[in-house]
Amino acid sequence: MKNWKKWLSMLLCAGMATGLAACGNSSGAAGEGGSDASGDATAITLWTYPIGSWGDAATVDSIIAAFNEQHPDIQVSVEYLDYTSGDDQVTAAIEAGTAPDLIMEGPERLVTTWGAAGKMVDLSDLWDDEALADISAVSEAVVNACKSSDGVYYEYPLCMNAHCMAINYEVFEEAGALQYIDEETRTWTTEDFGKALQALVDSGVETTGVVYCGGQGGDQGTRALARNLYSADFTNEDHTEWAMNSEAGIKGLQQLADWVDAGLLSYDSGAQAADELQLFANGTIAMSFCWNASNESNYAEQVDFTAYAMTFPSDDGVPELDGGIYGFGIFDNGDEAKIEAAKTFIEFVCDDETQGPESVVASGFFPVRSSFGNVYEGSDQEERMTVFNSMMPYLGDYYNVTPGWAEQRTAWWNMLQNIFNGNDLEESVNTYIETANAATQAAMGE
Missing domain, CATH: 3.40.190.10 (Periplasmic binding protein-like II)
Structure with a gap:
């Protein structure tokens, strides 16, 4: 917000x-x-x-x-x-x-x-x-x-x-994709993120990034990615209702699905953040959606490239990090x-x-x-x-303090799996919202 x-x-x-x-x-x-x-x-x-x-x-x-x-x-x-x-x-x-x-x-x-x-x-x-x-x-x-x-x-x-994300700086440089990031502020727009993905694929990068949805581990990364694309709120201001069924939320999730369908991003219904981080550290993928100072330190000995910390892409270039x-x-x-x-x-x-x-x-x-x-x-x-x-x-x-938090987390990765497995996106989002809101109401004694 x-x-x-x-x-x-x-x-x-x-x-x-x-x-x-x-x-x-x-x-x-x-x-x-x-x-x-x-x-x-x-x-x-x-x-x-x-x-x-x-x-x-x-x-x-x-x-x-x-x-x-x-x-x-x-x-x-x-x-x-x-x-x-x-x-x-x-x-x-x-x-x-x-x-x-x-x-x-x-x-x-x-x-x-x-x-x-x-x-x-x-x-x-x-x-x-x-x-x-x-x-x-x-x-x-x-x-x-x-x-x-x-x-x-x-x-x-x-x-x-x-929490932020990171890119393989040298891979981006070789692909001519650095032009799409602001290196001074470490920000980028949703439009430029899409252009960077295309540049990576065009340069021969097999897997740019992975939207992991095999569990709740590191799910702050997928939440931040989806909601920042079009500046969606994750909950209402009072932290009593979940809000990713808004127009901006639906649009962000649809954009992720479109990039996956176009081969610009990948998803893995069996992976969690630890798996994605290992792929990034190995140089197998060009970016991680689960980065912070601690993870950079933890994987420093495995990384033989510049793991360049970035904020998440947003429509206005002004991200909101978890x-x-x-x-x-x-x-x-x-x-x-x-x-x-x-x-x-x-x-x-x-x-x-x-x-x-x-x-x-x-x-x-x-x-x-x-x-x-x-x-x-x-x-x-x-x-x-x-x-x-x-x-x-x-x-x-x-927004992590919203009642029903634990149930919402499970509903979130289940929703991502449903979307990337080809189920109706809006129906999947609405099911997620209904499940999460029911848990919140129960936790609040309503």
Whole structure:
């Protein structure tokens, strides 16, 4: 929504103040119950999705070691999730009564899904006046995203980012397609994107890009691609209804279908973002629709070309990027000692003057705290991160907090499969909208 100026203006003022580990691996000190055998230590578990190096055991172990220097009485064991099966693991753990104490992800899971289901601890006591002012100075939207509609905070945030796409610069150069992008702003129009696709195909590129729709992994990329083409809103302003059945939404989805039919794009009903990213890193395809600073870092050793970050094409050349807000939530497992220990860990990781900025750097994203400033200044990452920071002003509406989010995600990739398999486009979109809106109404108790 292009009237979401508050986040934009604050990000502009803040300036520089402002992924994939194997599932099931664990590290750190393990324990059963609230205390160890001696009764002196409280044992807690952390599950984390692959948010930059928060999916890397060595990095997380070093953070836990720093934490234990100050808090030797709290043992932290870790399990690493991925975006393919992680949600299923969490759901199974909740149903079995074995949910972790701590979990690291974003508001769409911590607030809209698990918080709304009554599974999370109220973290309002962590949001003191200092934290509220510091985070609000960067973005009121972050503050609002971390609390439920009735004002209960289920997430304490660490970092934020803007999701984008990327192109193989050398392939575009050889195809004469660089003329269709604005290299200064890293933007392009829908018309020029189509011309670039044609230039790539004409130069002999076998597969330009893949619209992946085999699951929800990395679906922010396909959503941003479809809605930006003709500046569609993904939800209404109040986040109570889904809106891709608008004229602009239908037009964008139809454009994707037309490009696929013309052989200018491909689709894969069995692929998710991890598969697409691997194809891009291998040089098999010329672009990725699931890029950000973290993914660039994760695939750096595999890429032997210039992975050039770009915003998504839009009809007016002014994109609206999907954002990510990442932080911590605590599952209510009924153990007050563990809950307090988990809060202590969150405060150390997110608020400590020394560890806080280092925790952000580990994510590969940008701080939600204004006081942290430019956490990459003077490092070997400064130039690279400046590119991604330049995209932060393009952040659009954080619609991920819409109730019924999880059900909508499944309906979205099912809709894409139906469209690309030749089913009636408008009928497929309307079915998606009906399914998503029904889930939203149910979540809102209507």
